[in-house]
Amino acid sequence: MHKPDDLDKRLLRELATDGSVSVPRLSEKLGTNTSVLYSRIKRMVKRRLIKKFTIVVDESMLGIGVMAAVGINRDPKMKESIHRALMGADEVVSISEVTGRFDIMIRVAAADLDELHSVVIKKIGRIDGIQSTETFVELQKTDKDPAYLAGCPPA
Numbered sequence: 383m384h385k386p387d388d389l390d391k392r393l394l395r396e397l398a399t400d401g402s403v404s405v406p407r408l409s410e411k412l413g414t415n416t417s418v419l420y421s422r423i424k425r426m427v428k429r430r431l432i433k434k435f436t437i438v439v440d441e442s443m444l445g446i447g448v449m450a451a452v453g454i455n456r457d458p459k460m461k462e463s464i465h466r467a468l469m470g471a472d473e474v475v476s477i478s479e480v481t482g483r484f485d486i487m488i489r490v491a492a493a494d495l496d497e498l499h500s501v502v503i504k505k506i507g508r509i510d511g512i513q514s515t516e517t518f519v520e521l522q523k524t525d526k527d528p529a530y531l532a533g534c535p536p537a
Contacts, residue, residue, distance in 0.1 A: 384429065389414060393422055394432075395531050401435040446491045448498050449475075449520040452506065453484035460511030467509045473501045484516070495519070 386394070389412070396408055405423070409416040426432040441449075456464050468474050468488060475489040488506075492498035502517050 384425070386426075386431065389418075390422060390426065391531065393419065394426075395527075397423075397432070397435070398528070398531065401437070441491065445493050447494050448492045449523070450490045450492070450498055450502075451518040451520070452488045452490055452502060453516045453518070454486040454488065454506070455483075455513045455515075456485050457511040457513060458485070464509055464511045468506070471501070471505055473497075473505070490517075 392412055393408065396403060396411060405416050405419050408414075408419050412419070423432070454464075464486075465477065468477050468486075473490050473492055475491050478487045479485065480487050490498065490501055490506075492501055498517070498519070502515060506512065507515055
């Protein structure tokens with residue numbers, strides 16, 4: 383597999399900052415020919431280094447006021463059915479199997495604490511095979527650049 387060079391990393395940084403930026407604008411910013419950038423992006427997509435281009439949504443404008451992580455312990459024999467049930471819950475944003483004191487960590491989005499309580503107790507807690515949950519309400523979140531961009535200067 384081709385190891386990303388400095389130009390690839392700078393390109394990734396720019397796309398991670400704004401995935402909608404035009405290639406001609408990237409060309410200006412990175413001081414590189416547009417055809418080179420088009421081929422680099424195409425290669426990274428083909429090799430699945432870039433899995434998708436996406437957007438960042440201001441969730442508060444959609445009525446989401448609370449995010450929480452929920453640690454779950456489950457009956458191991460019911461892993462698949464629990465996973466399906468969690469995937470079917472609109473409020474569940476992501477599911478991760480983890481090591482440590484929980485079997486699963488999920489992220490939950492809710493309008494407010496009352497809705498979060500209802501989702502965790504009445505929806506998630508009632509899924510057959512879930513033995514216990516512990517909820518961690520997100521008070522503040524600060525995103526940082528991913529580790530693969532460390533040491534890669536902005537253009």
